[in-house]
Amino acid sequence: MEEANRFSRFVPERLVEAREARGYTLTELAGVAGVSHQAISKYENKKSVPGYDILEKIAETLKVPVTYFYKPIISNETGVTFFRSAALATSKSKKIHLHKISWIKEIYKYLEKFFIFPEINVPRLIDRETYIPTPFVTIDQMASEVRRSWNLGNGPISNMTLLLEKAGIVVARSPFENYKIDACSKWGTGERPVILLSDDKTAARSRFDIAHELGHLVLHSKIKQSEFNLKANYKLIESEANRFASAFLLPSSSFGSEIISNSLEHLVALKRRWKVSIQALAYRAHSIGYFEEHQHIYLRRKLAKNNQLTREPLDDVLEFEEPILLQQAIKALVEHNVKTKADITSELSLPREEIEVLAGLEPGYLSSESAKIIPLVFK
Template identity: 30%
Template sequence: MTSGNLADVAALFDGSRLTMGRRLAGLRKNALAAAVELTPAAISFYESGGKKPSAATVAKLAMALSVSPSFFLPDGSPHAPATAHFRSLRSTTQLARDQAEAYVQVVAEVSRVLERHVDFPPVRLPVRPVGADCADDTPERAAAELRAEWGLPEGPIPHTVRAAENNGVLVVFTPPQSASVDAYSVSRADRPLVLLNPAKDDYYRQRFDVAHELGHLVMHTDEEPGNNIVENQANRFAAEFLMPRAQIADLLPTRADWPRLAKLKETWGVSLQALLYRARQLGTMRDVTYRNAMTTISTRGWRRREPGTVLSVEQPSLLPRAVELLPPDLLAAESRIPHHLLDVVTSRTPVG
């Protein structure tokens, strides 16, 4: 980029874009300041808009963050507040949360650009708020309502990611550097997002993750994320969404019948552990039987990798197909997102 263009970027510099780029890189202000030979206070001024960087500083910032200088230009889109639902706030560092939330901004920006050129399915995601003090079967009823709203047939859901995408929910994999953060979801006014961990290459657990995050999007738009009560409600939602009581209760064994459980696993596309959880939840299996079965799961090393058919994880297709319809480089030019991140956002498979 010429010095004249750098001067233009410096004049129009958007501090929020610097914050976004820094968080995407997983850097604190002091680390970025050291990389560009400035003070953390200077970085704070640039991010808050209290001061504009020089053209030379713009070039240094772009190089340090592996973005083009034009990345720092205003994008003109409102950044509405959105709550990200992380599984555990205690085990997720602030730096990792910041990085994950910055990636959400990237996905939202990519989506906005693509929707200028390609029609996406309308969002059909009913909101059924469930408070932390809920003591009835509201999570299960919310799951049943979503299946009905989406017109899902009785029995196993063939493809959870496709069902979500067909109803306007964006599903993407996160970058490899975010593998420490489990699957999470974000309720946005324009389009809800489900973000999947790229390191979790387990077909059965991924399906439960998608259902769990759908539960958050349906039930917890206003609830504080990360607490055990909210997470348990999302698990109950996921269990009913994937294994409706009326359709699976009579199929579940009362004891740890492993051959029978293995067949149910393949039929319903859920893990052995999810089936055991469901059997205890529905009262088919006694607590002591469930605990003994889970001990066996641990002893045999099945918590990490269960026996059975190894299937590839379900693949998102909404964003990848939209990109295929556009001229090469149009998305990069209009979004100004670095190519390496665009590759992750629009990939059908985890990028390693």
């Protein structure tokens, strides 16, 4: 009877989530797992419950623990999800990252049972569900307003990731490789804002990505998903987030006063100080009237001639910003003997490797292999 009750708790939505998170269509999963297409369809549509042997096959294929399929799902329906993506980004790749955001939510909600996280301190300066374009001059003013509210002054920001974590935003990284997506974010009703960043970018470009996502949270987080999905709106919304990121990272009053040349050498020096890519620096200088069009074009041609459009000077020097909030919370649980590593993995019922990646833990940190080590002391 107890066994029957356990299997009756199978959550079909978890199967859909795991399948989409791994990028499988229903037919592809059936083929790889050796289960019929019809059977998978029935499991997902609540018409049948898989036996344990079949569920083990599916779990192994999707690289999730079997217990994952018995855990109530966290709804991702509230709030718009923003994707900083290329035109070639597919619906499949967006679903993969939407589910990763859900997993991040599960991790931080679990940790909030034990810790008081920083209070959410992110100003929503536009509070409407319908998208209406905002003039760039207004966006510049809003970026300055956020800086003032956080007492940042007008100088370079030393660590964007830490700044946003202190403001109550959960930040995580994950490999985005071939998905044509640079970053994504979500701020559901009654939830913490979450930003998921690619770990495949340079330090300077990644800082711009996180500032871009902050722009979405400040300017667009109340609009409906359908508004963001409209092709005509999407380009405008993305350009507004880019403008916010540029103004937030490079205030015109301070950054503008430091522009004395359009030489590559000068831009490299500015990049070292402001930790923003040379191309973003040049674009900002042009947009606020410090570079003429021909000066901007000259600089891009110079970078192209030096084969530096994708790998700029200092890209191997600037320190990459890593999120620390989730990592510190998990390590604190372990180090203070509140939970073992096995407890955390078991109670989250998420793939161990995925927890490690999304929480910024070193690979293998949550492995139970360490439990097999017997401490010995030399004579």
